[in-house]
Amino acid sequence: MAVAQPSDASSRSRLLAEQVELLYRHAPSIYAGNALAASGLALMVWDQVERAPFVAWLGVLALLTAGRMALVGLWRRQRGQIVHPARWANAFAAGAGLSGLLWGVMGGLFSGPDPLQMASVGVVLAGLVSASVSSLSVYYPAYAVFALPAILPIAFRCLQSDDGFMRGFALISIGFVVICLIFAWLNNRSIRAAILLRFENLELLREVSAQREQATAAREQAEQANAAKTRFLAAASHDLRQPLQALSLFIDAQAHHQDAAAMQQLNGRMREAADNMGLLLDNLLDYARIETGALSPQCASVPLTACFARLQSEFAPIAAERGLALRFRPTPLHGVTDAALFEHILRNLVGNALRYTEKGGVLVACRRRGDSLVVEVRDSGIGIPAASLGDVFKEFYQLANPERDRRKGLGLGLSIVDGLARALSHPVSVRSQPGRGSVFSITLPRGEAPPPVMPVVAVTAAQRLSGRRVLVIDNEADIREALAALMRSWGVDVMLAESAAAAIALDGPAPDAILADFRLHGGHTGIDAISALRAHHRFDIPAALITGDTDPARTREARAAGFALLQKPTPAHRLAALLDYLLEPAA
Structure with a gap:
């Protein structure tokens, strides 16, 4: 029977640890059997041997058994912390070898010349050796060092006799121990094979469990994605239909107006509806590019002050119209980023801050943090409840807008911010207090200012x-x-x-x-x-x-x-x- 051997040191150590576990777990029954055999032997030969040496032998055997039991107790206390199983296996084998040697000494010294007495002692030793096959063969060296010294001394003594019965008994004893060694070796292989098979089954069970967990996670993820897709399509359909419906009605209304002022007003409303629809389509396109990984950021050292100036010019009229203060704190710092994508992130954050701020204002500032920059967008708006902080970056998620009023945005801004930040490897975070405002932070690498260039005359x-x-x-x-x-x-x-x-x-x-x-x-x-x-x-x-x-x-x-x-x-x-x-x- 071929037994697969562990190919690496870790697997061999794990196998030996299992063998040590079996050895020490069954050790008390082995020692009890030795004590029973010693007691029976004492009754058999008590009147036929010199008692002082025999009692000394019994005492040494008792001391050895007590020491081996103490070793078992130590193993039990350190059972969960064993790092070197080979040491424990060798210690057990040493005890088994000493025990076999003591039994061999007994067979060589205390078996008298009477064939019946010697045969009786030989039968006791043969019983011990055969009974130990099942327990000590777990670790084959432990069995070998016990069986050989236990049987061979009495076999050699019988060979020295002129009695044919004694010589025959010696040959039978030697053959018996050889057969026991073979059976112990085969049993050891079977035990090792069973342990390895159990390892394989446990590994297979772990793999099956892991695959089941992966399948469960994948199914849950697919269900969540399907639910998210349903919400996404419903919200997108609603938000697309609204400006389209408005545009259609304005066109019909224009057909019935002749007054120039009314026509101009309708044209303005049509332009607003078309702009809203275009904004949603742009946001949907940005969202699709992020989700499909179609973005290819081109990062370089970018002056943040230029980005701040453009956004200040863009949002200043909106802030003034709402009676809010909008301030971009000037900075000479440069960040390593994609200028267009980073500006897109800030545009969404500033627009979102203005949308949810009714009084006070919005501040955009940059500060250094080691080799990084932290750009913060602070507002004094309505704030975000702690329970909603994990949801604000989801698509179409909006606080306090269940009716999906387009004047409060489309709900894609922060989702796009999160996706663009991930594409640029710029961590984004938020902290907020309801009623006091929010702070959105973006972290990006600090860059170096490029050499100055000569100004050129701007032409549109x-x-x-x-x-x-x-x-x-x-x-x-x-x-x-x-x-x-x-x-x-x-x-x-x-x-x-x-x-x-x-x-x-x-x-x-x-x-x-x-x-x-x-x-x-x-x-x-x-x-x-x-x-x-x-x-x-x-x-x-x-x-x-x-x-x-x-x-x-x-x-x-x-x-x-x-x-x-x-x-x-x-x-x-x-x-x-x-x-x-x-x-x-x-x-």
């Missing part, structure tokens, strides 16, 4: 675009006309086409830039159209893509092809900035 993108020739390729006529109307207001000469073939058929010189929709008719893409136009005009015309598809794969395809990609709906300032970027090399 619209001024630089005037007179340039731009080709728009889109299979939606309304989109083409809307883009053309916007760009013509900047003085751009706009060419329109629904496909690459239609663009090639247009008269006139090559465009200065191409703006193509990603998805076109016939399974073609804007990438195909740009390639065809470049091949037709025989030079790489600056080009970019625009799409309403929020799949992150579109962004990856555009980036792989070397094109910038704008998501619909595209604000005018972003479109102008993109065209300005495309045309800058030729300007």
Whole structure:
């Protein structure tokens, strides 16, 4: 029977520890058996041996047994703290060897010349040796050092006799001990195999339990994700329908008004509804990019004062309208971050702080903390209950807005803050006291200020675009006309086409830039159209893509092809900035 052996020291030590456990657990019964055998032997030979040496032998055996019992007691006290099981195994084997030696001395010295007496002593010794197979073979060396010295002395004495019975008894004793050693060896292998099998079963049970726990956790996570998706879709659907419904009603109302002032007011409300819908779509797109891991932060040393100045200019009118104080504490510090994503985080935090502050104000400040910077957005608003601090970063979660009033935001701001902060590895935290306000903190690495550069005269993108020739390729006529109307207001000469073939058929010189929709008719893409136009005009015309598809794969395809990609709906300032970027090399 082949028994798998542990391949590493840790497994071998663990196996030996189990063997030691079995040895010491069964030791008291072994010692009781030795005492019983010694008592029976004393009754058998008491009248046939010299009593003084025999009593001395009994005394030494008793002392040895007491010492072995003391060792068992010590093992029990240190049972849970045993680090070196080999030491305990060797100590047990030493006791077993001394015990075997004592029994062998008894057989060699106190068995008289009478064959019956010697046979009686031999039977007692054989009983001890055979009975010890089941208990001492747990650790084979312990059995071997007991059995051999217990049997061999009396066997050698019998061999020295001229009596054929005695010599035969000696041969039988030697054969018996050899057979016992073989049985003990086989039993030891079986015990070791059983222990190893138990280890494997326990390991398998642990693996099954771990897999069950993983499966349970995965199922719970999937259920939570499904519930979150349901809440997300319900909230997104509600918040998208609201501005769309308003826009539809304003359009219908405009059709029945002739008064210029009323028309202007309706146009303003239509613009507000469209802006709200665009804001939600932007937030949903940001959320999708975060959740799908489509963000690719480009970190560098960024002056925080420039970011603070832009946000101050953006939010100052909003704060003034609400009668709130908005202060950005000037700082000369630089942080290592992605400038656009970090500014997006601060924009959401400042907007959220103003939204939930009715009196007092908002303070944005930066301080050093070792090699890091901590940017804090402090407000004196309504605060956040302690029970809700763990929920404020969830999507569409809003305090005190069960009716989902859009004037109180969409509930995605802090979720986007958390996702962007994770993408940038900028830990974000919040502390708050209801009724006294909240403090949101972002930690980022401290950067070094770059060398100063000479100032340049600022020119607006619209001024630089005037007179340039731009080709728009889109299979939606309304989109083409809307883009053309916007760009013509900047003085751009706009060419329109629904496909690459239609663009090639247009008269006139090559465009200065191409703006193509990603998805076109016939399974073609804007990438195909740009390639065809470049091949037709025989030079790489600056080009970019625009799409309403929020799949992150579109962004990856555009980036792989070397094109910038704008998501619909595209604000005018972003479109102008993109065209300005495309045309800058030729300007």
